[in-house]
Amino acid sequence: MNLGELILALKPLLEDPSAHGPEIVDLLDRHASLSEFEVARFYVSRAVTPLLHEQARSQDRAERVTAARGALILSRVDAAQHLRRLVKDPDSIVRSHARASLHRLGLDDVALPDTRMDPRRGGGGPQGPGWWNPSGWSFGLYGIRQRRGAPASRNVQLKRTGTGKIAKPKLPELADTAALAKLLGLASARVFTPLLRPGEGPGAPYVAFEIPKASGGTRTIHAPRPALKAVQRKILDAIVARIPTHDACHGFTKGRSIVTNATPHVGAKLVLRVDLQDFFPTIHYRRVEGLFREYGYGPAVAQMLAGLTTHRSRLADGTAGWPGALPQGAPTSPGIANVLCRRLDTRLTALAKRAGAKYTRYADDLSFSFAAEPKVSLGRFLWWVDQICQSEGFNENARKRRVYRRHTQQRVTGVVVNDKTTVPRAARQRFRALLHHCKKEGLAAMVAKQPGLRGELAGFAAYVQMVQPELGKSLAAQIRALGTEE
Numbered sequence: 001m002n003l004g005e006l007i008l009a010l011k012p013l014l015e016d017p018s019a020h021g022p023e024i025v026d027l028l029d030r031h032a033s034l035s036e037f038e039v040a041r042f043y044v045s046r047a048v049t050p051l052l053h054e055q056a057r058s059q060d061r062a063e064r065v066t067a068a069r070g071a072l073i074l075s076r077v078d079a080a081q082h083l084r085r086l087v088k089d090p091d092s093i094v095r096s097h098a099r100a101s102l103h104r105l106g107l108d109d110v111a112l113p114d115t116r117m118d119p120r121r122g123g124g125g126p127q128g129p130g131w132w133n134p135s136g137w138s139f140g141l142y143g144i145r146q147r148r149g150a151p152a153s154r155n156v157q158l159k160r161t162g163t164g165k166i167a168k169p170k171l172p173e174l175a176d177t178a179a180l181a182k183l184l185g186l187a188s189a190r191v192f193t194p195l196l197r198p199g200e201g202p203g204a205p206y207v208a209f210e211i212p213k214a215s216g217g218t219r220t221i222h223a224p225r226p227a228l229k230a231v232q233r234k235i236l237d238a239i240v241a242r243i244p245t246h247d248a249c250h251g252f253t254k255g256r257s258i259v260t261n262a263t264p265h266v267g268a269k270l271v272l273r274v275d276l277q278d279f280f281p282t283i284h285y286r287r288v289e290g291l292f293r294e295y296g297y298g299p300a301v302a303q304m305l306a307g308l309t310t311h312r313s314r315l316a317d318g319t320a321g322w323p324g325a326l327p328q329g330a331p332t333s334p335g336i337a338n339v340l341c342r343r344l345d346t347r348l349t350a351l352a353k354r355a356g357a358k359y360t361r362y363a364d365d366l367s368f369s370f371a372a373e374p375k376v377s378l379g380r381f382l383w384w385v386d387q388i389c390q391s392e393g394f395n396e397n398a399r400k401r402r403v404y405r406r407h408t409q410q411r412v413t414g415v416v417v418n419d420k421t422t423v424p425r426a427a428r429q430r431f432r433a434l435l436h437h438c439k440k441e442g443l444a445a446m447v448a449k450q451p452g453l454r455g456e457l458a459g460f461a462a463y464v465q466m467v468q469p470e471l472g473k474s475l476a477a478q479i480r481a482l483g484t485e486e
């Protein structure tokens with residue numbers, strides 16, 4: 001088959017690439033020896049690249065396998081970026097296909113080496129554990145092979161005492177799942193079974209719904225039903241909340257907020273914001289299981305804790321996606337994510353200090369600020385940020401990367417930090433306009449048109465009071481005055 005015949009064979013398949021993905025890959029794979037193969041690959045990549053990226057994020061293992069094999073269609077640069085996610089996939093079959101694509105493309109540097117693992121013992125050459133980091137976050141994927149003389153991996157996540165020694169957090173001792181059931185206030189371990197069912201339909205422990213995202217599109221929320229939610233709250237209070245987080249962590253942490261996250265960056269000459277893609281879905285069952293095992297729980301207890309705090313969806317063919325991931329909507333998800341990010345926060349704090357910057361994190365929102373011109377080029381600094389995020393098992397959403405200089409409005413988690421922490425001017429103006437309409441037409445009349453208006457007014461005033469206390473008190477007084485005028 002020559003190039004023309006190959007293009008003609010591909011054309012009808014590309015009309016619906018989602019239905020013919022494996023056929024397209026097979027067809028290109030069989031004719032990779034063509035001298036004009038790069039032309040065919042370029043012809044296909046324009047139509048297939050968005051689909052491959054979507055498949056790489058799918059809960060269906062078969063689709064992720066197709067995405068791993070489909071990397072052969074992409075250019076070397078795009079393929080390396082695409083495969084960074086798949087070489088640390090929780091499923092061994094997906095990882096093997098991703099490594100095979102790396103081998104076919106001659107790539108051996110998709111990320112920084114994983115320093116927690118000894119590549120000499122891991123084997124597998126540059127694609128083995130510990131070399132160019134196909135392992136990502138090692139918990140639940142491989143046994144961690146420490147380098148001789150390196151500190152124990154668990155020490156990274158433990159709290160230092162006044163003597164400088166590292167002390168383990170005091171967690172409940174759980175010998176088996178029966179002890180776990182007793183801790184959670186359940187009659188027996190058999191009660192766990194209905195709480196582990198996959199899906200979101202009738203009889204499942206979760207319900208699913210969508211909410212609009214500020215950046216456009218929708219976000220799927222998997223909210224636990226009351227029985228599972230009560231169990232997750234007990235896991236949070238008894239275990240997860242007792243494990244310390246890093247000082248740079250401000251999201252979903254007692255005594256911290258978007259204001260404490262923004263305050264360290266006030267008056268900076270330069271502010272950088274980096275967003276982590278699919279933050280909760282990236283933290284899968286095996287990572288959560290590995291975390292609980294790292295803190296001393298046996299396999300049975302760790303697996304049960306991971307099962308109770310992760311969610312598996314039903315796929316189109318009726319099977320359950322595997323492994324599950326942290327659901328956005330569960331009370332345990334932010335706490336588990338913060339603990340898992342302890343090493344990420346440690347490494348990014350050290351990187352920021354070396355570059356003369358400050359670093360904070362609020363969930364998936366990473367913020368860096370420089371009081372003076374950076375000691376290194378921004379491109380180099382952001383390259384290191386991206387590499388560290390990937391080697392810790394996360395992917396940066398490059399489209400949401402932001403750089404703010406002094407002449408622009410510098411925002412950190414929605415708070416302006418140019419000279420002091422303030423609410424954005426546009427938001428204040430919209431609120432004052434809304435207050436004006438309420439005074440002019442009457443609050444009762446406005447509430448009749450917008451039933452949720454009272455809560456919206458009170459919520460915004462509380463938000464302003466958190467960021468700008470004096471202005472917030474003034475707005476709250478104006479809202480109360482509106483109520484007395486009815």
